[in-house]
Amino acid sequence: MKKFLFTVLVIGIVVIVLGCSNSDAMSTETENDNDENQELVIVGQEIATSLDPVEPLTASYLRSVGVAEALFIVNSEGEVEPSLAKSATEIDATTWEIKLRPNIAFWSGKAIDANAVIASLERSRSLDLQALPFLDDLTFHEVDEYTIQVKTTREHLNVPLNLSYYQTVIHNAEAKQDSIETMDFSGMYKVVEFDSKQKMVLELNENYWGEKPKINRIIHEEISDGQTRVLSALNGSSHVALNIPVTSMDQFKDNKEVEIVAAPAANTQTIYLNLNQPQFQDVRVRQALSWALDREELVLLGAEGQSTPVTTWLGSNPAFAEAKNAVYTKFDAEKASQLLEEAGWVEEADGIRYKDGNPLTLRLMTWGGDKALGETLQHQWTRIGVKAEVQHGDYSLIQTARESGEWDASIEAWSTFGEPLSLLSGQFSPEGSGNYGGYNDEVTNELLEQLAEASDEENRHQLALKINERVAEQAPVICLFPRPQITAVSKSLNGFEEHFRQFENVVNANLLFSSSHSN
Numbered sequence: 001m002k003k004f005l006f007t008v009l010v011i012g013i014v015v016i017v018l019g020c021s022n023s024d025a026m027s028t029e030t031e032n033d034n035d036e037n038q039e040l041v042i043v044g045q046e047i048a049t050s051l052d053p054v055e056p057l058t059a060s061y062l063r064s065v066g067v068a069e070a071l072f073i074v075n076s077e078g079e080v081e082p083s084l085a086k087s088a089t090e091i092d093a094t095t096w097e098i099k100l101r102p103n104i105a106f107w108s109g110k111a112i113d114a115n116a117v118i119a120s121l122e123r124s125r126s127l128d129l130q131a132l133p134f135l136d137d138l139t140f141h142e143v144d145e146y147t148i149q150v151k152t153t154r155e156h157l158n159v160p161l162n163l164s165y166y167q168t169v170i171h172n173a174e175a176k177q178d179s180i181e182t183m184d185f186s187g188m189y190k191v192v193e194f195d196s197k198q199k200m201v202l203e204l205n206e207n208y209w210g211e212k213p214k215i216n217r218i219i220h221e222e223i224s225d226g227q228t229r230v231l232s233a234l235n236g237s238s239h240v241a242l243n244i245p246v247t248s249m250d251q252f253k254d255n256k257e258v259e260i261v262a263a264p265a266a267n268t269q270t271i272y273l274n275l276n277q278p279q280f281q282d283v284r285v286r287q288a289l290s291w292a293l294d295r296e297e298l299v300l301l302g303a304e305g306q307s308t309p310v311t312t313w314l315g316s317n318p319a320f321a322e323a324k325n326a327v328y329t330k331f332d333a334e335k336a337s338q339l340l341e342e343a344g345w346v347e348e349a350d351g352i353r354y355k356d357g358n359p360l361t362l363r364l365m366t367w368g369g370d371k372a373l374g375e376t377l378q379h380q381w382t383r384i385g386v387k388a389e390v391q392h393g394d395y396s397l398i399q400t401a402r403e404s405g406e407w408d409a410s411i412e413a414w415s416t417f418g419e420p421l422s423l424l425s426g427q428f429s430p431e432g433s434g435n436y437g438g439y440n441d442e443v444t445n446e447l448l449e450q451l452a453e454a455s456d457e458e459n460r461h462q463l464a465l466k467i468n469e470r471v472a473e474q475a476p477v478i479c480l481f482p483r484p485q486i487t488a489v490s491k492s493l494n495g496f497e498e499h500f501r502q503f504e505n506v507v508n509a510n511l512l513f514s515s516s517h518s519n
Contacts, residue, residue, distance in 0.1 A: 038513050039217045040493070042506060043232050045243035045368050046395065047222040049196050052177035053169050054127040056399065060166040065202060065220050066189040066213070066507040068169035071098065071117065072160045076263075076499045078417070080160045084112060084170055084186060086146075093155040093455070098163075100146040104209035106172045106184045114142040119173035121163075129433040131167035133426030138162065155455045158419050165418070166504045188213050188509060197222050211509040218507065224394075226369060233258050233488035240496065240506060244486040245369045246304035252488060261487040262306065263498035266417035268316045269307075269373070271364070271478040272436040273409050279360055280408075280437075284343040286475035289362075290328050292336035292384045293377070299481050302373030306484040313427065314468040316482040317416040323465055327472040336384045345385070353385035362388045365410040367395045373411070373480075402436055410436070413483040415501065420464040421451050428471050439476035 042065065046057075053059035053068060062068035071085040082088070086099040104112050118140045124131040137157055141149040150159050162168070171177060172184035180191045188208045193201035202218040221238075223229045226245035233241035234251065244252075244260070252260050273280045273289075280286055295309030308324075310316050315324040337347075345353040345360050353360040362381060366374035374390040381388040391397070401407035414434055416423060427434040428444055444467060451463040471477070485502045495510035 038215045039219060040215045040240070040507075040511065041238045042218065042220045042240040043223045043229050043238040043242065044220070045222070045224060045226070045229070047197060047200055047220055048194075049396075051179065051183045051191065051194060053171050054124055054131075054177075056130065059128075059169045060504045061200075061220075062185065062187075063166045063169055063504045064506040065200070065218060067187040067191060067202065068166075068171065068185045069187050070164055070166065070169050071100075072164040074161075074164050074417075074501065076497055076505075078500070080158075080164055082160075084117070085160075085163075088160045090156070090159075091149075094152045094157075096150040096152070096159040097143070098148045098150060098159075100148070101209065102146050104186065105207070106175075106186055107190055107205060107207075108172060108175065108184045110172055110174070110184065112170065112186060113145050114148045116172065117148060117170055118142060120170045121168060123171075123173040124168060128167055131165075132431075132433050133422045134162040134165050134168055136425075137422070154421070154452050161419055162422060189218060189507070213507075213509045214512040230488070233490070236490065239490040239493050241488040242503075242506065243369060244488050246302075246306045246484050246486060247372065249304055249306070249486070257491055258488050259491055261489050261496065261498050261502075262484065263500050263502055265413075265482050265485045265502070266317055266500050267413040267415045267483055268310055268313050269370075269411065269413045269480040269483045270313065271377070271409050271411055271480065273476055273478070274405070274407050275437045275439060275476055276405060277408055279362075282343045283474055284339040285345070285360075286478075287473075288336040288339040288343075288384065289381065289386070290472075290475050290478045291332045291339065292386075293328075293380055293478065293480070294331040295480060296331070297380070298373060298376055301376045302370070303481060303484050306486065307481040309481050310479050312468050312472040313477065313479050314416055314420075314424075314464065315479060319461075320416075320465065320468065323468050326469055333384055340384065347385040351382075351385060352387045359387045360385065361408070362386055363408045364388065364390050365398050365401060365407060366390060366392045367398060367411075370411050412436075417500065420460065421448070424448065424451070424464060424467050428467065428476070435476075437476050439471075439474070441470070441474055441476075444470050444474070 048058045048061040050058045059068055069083050071083060072080050073083040074080055086101045089097045091097050106112060121140060125135045137153040139151040143149050175184035176182040180194050188205050189202035190205050191200055192203050200220040204216045229241045230244060230248045230251055232238040252258055273286060299305060299307050299309055310324050311328040312323045312326050314320040340353055344355045347353050364374055364377060371392045374392060378388040378390050398410045425448055426432045428439055429448055430440045447463060447467045451460060454460045454463055487502060489496045492514050494512050494514055497508055499505035
């Protein structure tokens with residue numbers, strides 16, 4: 001009897017131990033299953049209109065969610081690191097050698113070798129105007145299967161930095177990048193569903209060459225209305241909400257479920273003037289428009305105080321901090337009025353300035369979160385007699401207007417981080433892809449040529465400052481402040497990284513939901 005009881009007891013203990021062990025195993029399996037089934041929801045003001053990286057802004061959206069990759073990437077500290085490239089070596093003043101990672105492939109299985117990389121970069125060069133500032137000075141040659149020689153037109157050009165921009169993402173140049181079935185990239189996530197400007201669904205690339213992400217599925221949705229994006233973050237229907245309007249910051253105060261990420265951006269909120277319009281061909285008018293701006297008020301009303309004024313284009317780049325408030329050292333409406341008087345624009349009884357019977361008009365096109373900024377600019381210009389109006393809408397309206405030539409002014413914020421000549425040439429040389437207004441100034445062009453030939457670092461820095469100052473004086477553009485980049489992130493999501501180029505750095509392999517999260 002005792003033996004029987006002892007046997008039963010032992011069996012019971014074994015069953016309990018096995019049961020606990022199985023329970024722990026099941027719990028672990030469940031956690032692992034939950035990891036595999038997690039779905040990350042990202043919402044933004046806009047998503048891609050196309051899948052082809054040579055179309056405007058498409059590459060930035062694809063890169064931001066882990067679909068597209070370039071040879072190099074800039075980390076949150078501003079350091080250039082290898083990505084698809086394994087290494088880069090400067091051989092001499094005009095030659096670099098790039099080693100590719102061996103045995104990595106596009107989604108289709110096609111090898112990402114020297115030939116494929118060069119074909120991708122050449123396609124971007126020929127079809128994407130925004131890629132030209134980064135590729136125009138480079139010539140590529142295949143050395144062997146995984147080695148590329150890069151020749152530069154000027155000495156000591158930082159080739160890895162140029163090849164880190166989203167405009168240089170590597171894609172299969174032989175594939176049709178027009179559908180989810182034919183698009184071919186290398187990223188950690190594949191596109192499995194796409195509705196232009198509505199939704200993109202991504203799933204894990206099981207053959208990804210790098211660190212495998214923890215989250216298997218991502219939904220990237222466009223929510224154009226800012227308040228609706230805010231509500232999606234507050235009610236938990238999205239985990240990352242990009243482009244939060246600065247006017248909505250108070251709604252997140254003391255929120256226990258969502259945090260605000262607002263890494264300082266290296267870009268300049270810039271008004272581009274169409275110099276083909278008669279009223280802007282006189283430099284005094286352009287200068288007056290800049291002197292008339294109270295940039296402190298613009299930051300307060302247009303950016304909810306979430307930025308700082310700059311008066312020159314390079315002013316938002318920490319490397320050129322001395323240029324932050326150059327030329328237009330203060331708000332001076334009196335000087336603005338004086339310049340307009342000298343240019344022949346006389347204020348009439350209705351408060352508007354006229355010349356030869358024509359009113360001084362300005363139609364400013366804004367998009368995204370810049371509506372309040374546009375209205376503040378309208379008010380400030382009206383004070384000096386400009387008949388200003390604001391047209392707020394989708395970015396495509398600005399693109400269409402530029403193509404037709406029927407526009408006066410528009411707002412855009414280009415990155416000021418990078419190699420100065422590439423950046424300044426892209427904005428202010430006659431052929432620059434960001435030179436929307438047709439600026440062509442002999443002095444600026446000469447300074448750009450000197451910068452291209454300069455080899456000494458300090459000399460290059462000083463020449464960049466001179467170009468920056470000359471442009472500010474000629475005022476083909478009017479600089480305001482770095483555009484705030486505000487992101488709402490669920491506190492259930494771990495691993496989100498602040499980045500000064502947040503717009504192209506949203507998803508990373510370390511993103512992981514906390515154990516308390518459930519779909």
